[in-house]
Amino acid sequence: xxxDEIRAAAAEHLRSAGLRVTEPRLAVLEAVTGNGHLDADTVxxxxxxxxxxxxxxxxxxxxxxxxxxELLRRIEPAGSPALFxxxxxDNHHHIVCTRCSAVADVDCIVGQxxxxxxxxxxxxxxxxxxxxxxxxxxxxxxxxxx
Amino acid sequence: xxxDEIRAAAAEHLRSAGLRVTEPRLAVLEAVTGNGHLDADTVxxxxxxxxxxxxxxxxxxxxxxxxxxELLRRIEPAGSPALFxxxxxDNHHHIVCTRCSAVADVDCIVGQxxxxxxxxxxxxxxxxxxxxxxxxxxxxxxxxxx
DNA sequence: GCGCTTGTTTTGAGTCATTCAAAAGAACTG
DNA sequence: CAGTTCTTTTGAATGACTCAAAACAAGCGC
Numbered sequence: 001x002x003x004d005e006i007r008a009a010a011a012e013h014l015r016s017a018g019l020r021v022t023e024p025r026l027a028v029l030e031a032v033t034g035n036g037h038l039d040a041d042t043v044x045x046x047x048x049x050x051x052x053x054x055x056x057x058x059x060x061x062x063x064x065x066x067x068x069x070e071l072l073r074r075i076e077p078a079g080s081p082a083l084f085x086x087x088x089x090d091n092h093h094h095i096v097c098t099r100c101s102a103v104a105d106v107d108c109i110v111g112q113x114x115x116x117x118x119x120x121x122x123x124x125x126x127x128x129x130x131x132x133x134x135x136x137x138x139x140x141x142x143x144x145x146x
Numbered sequence: 147x148x149x150d151e152i153r154a155a156a157a158e159h160l161r162s163a164g165l166r167v168t169e170p171r172l173a174v175l176e177a178v179t180g181n182g183h184l185d186a187d188t189v190x191x192x193x194x195x196x197x198x199x200x201x202x203x204x205x206x207x208x209x210x211x212x213x214x215x216e217l218l219r220r221i222e223p224a225g226s227p228a229l230f231x232x233x234x235x236d237n238h239h240h241i242v243c244t245r246c247s248a249v250a251d252v253d254c255i256v257g258q259x260x261x262x263x264x265x266x267x268x269x270x271x272x273x274x275x276x277x278x279x280x281x282x283x284x285x286x287x288x289x290x291x292x
Numbered sequence: 293g294c295g296c297t298t299g300t301t302t303t304g305a306g307t308c309a310t311t312c313a314a315a316a317g318a319a320c321t322g
Numbered sequence: 323c324a325g326t327t328c329t330t331t332t333g334a335a336t337g338a339c340t341c342a343a344a345a346c347a348a349g350c351g352c
Contacts, residue, residue: 074224075224076222076224076225078220078221078222078228079222082224093264095264095267095268095270095272097270098273104267104268104270105268106264106267106268107264116262116277116279118239118241118252118253118279121241121250121252121279121281122241122250122251122252122283122284123283123284124241124243124250124279124281124282124283124284125281125282125287126241126279126280126281127244127280127281127282128279128280128281129277129278129279129280130277130278130279130280131262131275131276131277131278132275132276132277132278133262133264133267133270133272133274133275133276134272134273134274134275134276135267135270135271135272135273135274136270136271136273137268137269137270138268138269138270141271
């Protein structure tokens, strides 16, 4: 997708979510779309390139609003700050490197969310199953093998 | 298990993990054993009943040491502080209430860790699969239903 | 049992990620 | 284009946790 296509689609999504179309929101969506798993600070740095005055606080606000509206997905692997990604709508999972904290997507193993059902849910009604795989990424395997 | 049994077993475990047997460590193990999923602050409060001078910092140290030695397990559900539990050795999973953050254990669905394998691991070597179910606990279902 | 060594705990400060609140500003409605 | 309401900024504050140095104590050897 080009920048313009992302922004046009984003504006539409914002409107149908009942959110106003603002420059910070478009810029954040653009910064995250197709760029993997980014924390708030990284998003801020990226957005600041084209929008020098934007505050970190605004980035937090926008990321929160967009996640609540399900235009972004928020994940919080243990030991990392919250990460945001543009891939939504499928309940895919993540694999995290225990050495360098790199994150990659993993397709959902079993169909749609919750994709797994607990054998005994202790009286809970289950909505989703979140799976996080832990391991070593390719480059850390090399460095650790040395 | 009685308090004395817990402490005797704990002392043994500490020794075989190469850790010195100290009162704070025994007290923390005792506080966590069989008491579900506790955060550092709660552990501190509980331990302080019998050990009025103990510092929160020590509780953090001890919890860190015991987790590293695998005498306790540490989980970090999104939105909660780190929680510690005494059930170790099996790769069981957790279900968290999205409304009140209550946590319950869920038996591992598929045998031993990693218990699930990603279809495509993007070059990662996978060690474990951590599954977190999200839903509503029994009492929140009632309150939310009203 | 008594020091000694080394691991542990305390004390005190500091960090990071994030949230709260009030004031200033800008989208959308009519 | 004016008004309302939502957004953004500014500035401060919080919670959870870590770092570092000094005081202390477990367990070894004598």
